[in-house]
Amino acid sequence: MRRADVSELQRKITELKEEKNAVLLVHNYQVAEIQEIADYLGDSLGLSRRAQDAGDTDLIVFCGVDFMAETASLLNPDKKVVLPSKTARCPMAAMLPLRVLKSAKEEHPDAAVVLYVNTLAEAKAEADVCTTSANTAEIISQLDEETVLFGPDKNLAWYASQRVPDKTVIPVPEHGHCNVHVLFGVGEEAMRLKEEHPDAELLVHPECNPEFQMKADYVLSTGGIYRRSKESDAKVFIIGTEVGLVDRLRREIPGKTFLPALDYNECSAMKRITLENTYQALLEEAPVVKVPEDIAARARVPIERMLEMSG
Ligand code: 13P
Ligand code: SF4
Numbered sequence: 389m390r391r392a393d394v395s396e397l398q399r400k401i402t403e404l405k406e407e408k409n410a411v412l413l414v415h416n417y418q419v420a421e422i423q424e425i426a427d428y429l430g431d432s433l434g435l436s437r438r439a440q441d442a443g444d445t446d447l448i449v450f451c452g453v454d455f456m457a458e459t460a461s462l463l464n465p466d467k468k469v470v471l472p473s474k475t476a477r478c479p480m481a482a483m484l485p486l487r488v489l490k491s492a493k494e495e496h497p498d499a500a501v502v503l504y505v506n507t508l509a510e511a512k513a514e515a516d517v518c519t520t521s522a523n524t525a526e527i528i529s530q531l532d533e534e535t536v537l538f539g540p541d542k543n544l545a546w547y548a549s550q551r552v553p554d555k556t557v558i559p560v561p562e563h564g565h566c567n568v569h570v571l572f573g574v575g576e577e578a579m580r581l582k583e584e585h586p587d588a589e590l591l592v593h594p595e596c597n598p599e600f601q602m603k604a605d606y607v608l609s610t611g612g613i614y615r616r617s618k619e620s621d622a623k624v625f626i627i628g629t630e631v632g633l634v635d636r637l638r639r640e641i642p643g644k645t646f647l648p649a650l651d652y653n654e655c656s657a658m659k660r661i662t663l664e665n666t667y668q669a670l671l672e673e674a675p676v677v678k679v680p681e682d683i684a685a686r687a688r689v690p691i692e693r694m695l696e697m698s699g
Pocket of ligand 1: 521608
């Protein structure tokens, strides 16, 4: 689309949004033209908080992936939540089928069940508490149980086990992962960039492999990477997460240089959302995301507990 057409569509979305008393909640991995018109732009935790705070909004248009829109809907049972593309589904969330979780629970009846928000609502319904990449270690450290079942991301489970060494964190399933973040490998490309820019700070997401996390200056959620980039005195940053965040950093933090840790690493699920289908979703108020109430009543509990336990 030409820049003039992009601006025109952005203007139409903004106008219609106001007319309908709608809010546009946008994840950091969305394309720049959607980020630019967000009412709130952030990571999974920030988006959950913003959704909980939806106030008298009539409609939530969620530009992210399925589990994020589901979480917004669970927190707002009386509001309509739309996700502009039905195919914006996080493959990691589907890596924890209910039967696998139930059998792990039977095997470890005394363990706390902690689930990453990147899960389906039916799995959340079986959890004690949910977490995001921003608060997993913080929440696990507050639990009474010594053993914790954590799923589906084995790399985030590893990250938590390093930060909270007095707990035993068991990943469920054994090999759950994000297809996008494991592509960074052990950080070979990032190390090459570091040789060229020895003063650069390496900021990495906890969904990356442990070998890469160990090389990082900081391991943070996408919101954490954004805040660190703003606050740090460093001038160059190597970013180990999806490229949408790099777009945001370059746009919002001028005067600093942001280098992706891989040439181009993009989440195809996130990129199913476009400016065009966002406009259509707002116009038609569809496709609606709604969890059946019997599951929603149970899935809501661990999300609310997460928001209470998270500083
Ligand atoms: P954040 O909560 O850090 O934004 O991560 C969400 C996600 O899906 C990472 O791949
Ligand atoms: Fe899911 Fe990975 Fe995409 Fe995040 S980056 S939405 S975990 S597939």
